[in-house]
Amino acid sequence: MKQLMKGNEAVVHGALVGGATHFFGYPITPASEIAHAAADFFPRTGRHFLQAESEVAAINMIYGAAGAGARTMTASSGPGVSLMAEGLSYIAGAELPCVIVDVQRAGPGLGNIWPEQSDYNMVVKGGGHGNYHNAVYAPNSAQEMCDMTARAFDIADRYRVTVFILSDAYIGQMMEPVEIPDSVHHAPTKPWALGATPETRDNLITSIHMSTADQAAHNWKLKAKYDQMEAEITDWEEVFTDDAETLFVAFGITARICLTAVQRLRARGVRAGLLRPRTLFPFPRTRIAELVEQGPVREIAVVELNDGMMADDVQLAAPSLRVHRLNWLGGQVPTAEQVLDMAAQKAGQR
């Protein structure tokens, strides 16, 4: 039977069935319930929780624990994820698997604790220095907070990458009924990890490649991995796209609002549809291009709580159309009617 819980609590339930054994946390609103639930559930299920002295330390504890072969994670919000940028780059360079939850709040700087989706560029494009990507999942419900976190550990181990759960203050704070999966996943054998054993003594975890040739080969290998991820794990949801002339594209909380908006447009006889990326990296750019080139889509509206970060990616996928940017900032979240009003206004500006 379903249980009522916050998205943030659902993350921890998902992590446990996903096989996570080590959580290194640091408190920040609006993500703190994840650390609270982890501090409660991890120790009493024989797993490990540690509150780090900073997000910098937390991400480096993850570097160590992931290097030791564990399924490990943390959760934070924008200001904390900024601090983790260094560690995320090293983790990408050393090809370590881990899971990070970002419950987005408004920025820049300290900003406020209300929802924005303005960590999109930081998380989807990498975040730290160097040529790398994270896999990024964008849940839009408490159930997906659970399910995507559970799946994230398999994805992280399969590709040896960081998997982000890019959430927001509403998806994290909102309570919804959640069905907890009843099959528990575990880490595969990791022959590359440091096991403190004779078999793993030769292993080296590093991101240094001193010769330009070695660094180039390593970076091209990473690139091939990201291409493979695009072919294998790109994920999205479509609603009413078969005959949609007006296509809304949105993720997370704004996708929920757009669903209501699209339903109202349909009720008024407007052929509107919604494409909701469930992965932001890899991005469903091929599918968007298909809908534009082969379908009846005549206009695209990208609805985001930032100044058009994902709209840039949608525009790249659909160069023949002018993408409308419907943006809210500062923690303001539109109603479905406000989305429809702005969509009409933008359409009229053409």
Place this chain on the structure above:
Amino acid sequence: MIKHKKPDAFYDTFERKGAGQQTTHYCPGCGHGTVHKMIAEAIDEFGVRDRTIFCSPVGCSVFAYYYFDTGNIQCAHGRAPAVATGMRRVHDDAVIISYQGDGDLAGIGTAEIIHAANRGENITVFFVNNAIYGMTGGQMAPTTLIGQHTLTTPTGRSAAIDGNPIGMCELISALSAPVYVERVSLGDGNRVLKARRAVRKALKNQIDGVGFSFVEILSPCPINWKLTPMDARKWLIENLEPAFPVKSFRDTGTPGAVATARATREPSRPIPDDELVKLLGSQSEIETIDRVTGLPEQRVKIAGFGGQGVLSAGILLANCAISEGLHATWLPSYGPEMRGGTANASVIVSEESIGSPLVDEPTTLIALNGPSIDAFEGSVVPGGLIVANSSLIDRGPARGDIRYCMIPASKIAQDIGFQGAANVVLLAAYAAIAGFPAIDILRRVIPHALKKKDLVDLNLQMVDAAVAFVAEHPVAAPSTAPQPIR
């Protein structure tokens, strides 16, 4: 005496060094080679090579993994103690060495070393202090002496501008958890022998599970000090040692001594999968009912003072929805504004999956106090319902196109014996009027939702009283026709 055979914990050839496989990458007269050898010999002596994990820092010793035939992990600048912590929490029997220089440990990584020490992590830290940044070519380190010339202190370090040299042993030994803190020197042969004993002890402590050990090694950097190797050792003794006293700061890890704090921690042993699944699913015990379909979407705003049970009333409502097999969302106002101020919760209940969880135009407003009805009365959809706590609201309805239930919830709750349950009175009144949630379901959910079980009976009495009140005071239809909903 110092052995001339290469320790087993070193690679025979330094294969990762390409062309220079037989040689070190360290400069002539550098102390790193000496310290490496002491550590390798200790690893050999204790027979722990297979379970040793060596954490390389950033700095000249970034390539320590060229030499050590152990597990190796290279860490970001200053972060090795955090990385070692992560490793330690996974592998209880690993021998984990964090090897760091002065810029790494005493500069950029100050927080990580202090907190790893303060947690008493059962790891061994070797801190090589040569009072200068070596790899980047000779800039000021946190341990650079006053007056010492470096590339970034070309006229000598000034206390007024750059601060004073940091004594890390002094800082670490101010904490209670570390069991062994010692500063040694590579100034001459006798000092090297003492250093060797310290390295050995620090490693032994970890193997014995005693706790956090920290050895600072004053080490020459002839190239960046711009001295010959021999002169550099002389300078070390004459200049570094007076600023950084060579001594034992703490040694509570020896057998028989009482450690101030120990890294005693039960190893993590995950519970079996079936127990985990049972634990995570165990909160759901309420019998469900199949309701008659046809419930219009309920968009409920519950508002009042913080502490009136606004959020918990919303959770109760959403839990009832689950028990009736319905979709539900609950969205709180949250954060600093909840502390002492007003609170509100948005609850949506629907037979269909729910889009936006925001309730800007409620079908029902449950107002626990005056400010709440003032704030949200205007937002209720025409034809909607307001259930208001007339005990705390001293005015009547302001609109003619919606229905009102003015119920003295605080007084009813107080009369029954628990004024804090006015929220339940209001919720039950809403249920009695709206037909959702079913009163029977509400009564079944309350015992599960309440943390204080001794209040269950009182809360059930609240439900009965509210139902009786609504029966006696039927809610009138709107006095004016509802406006069409947009």
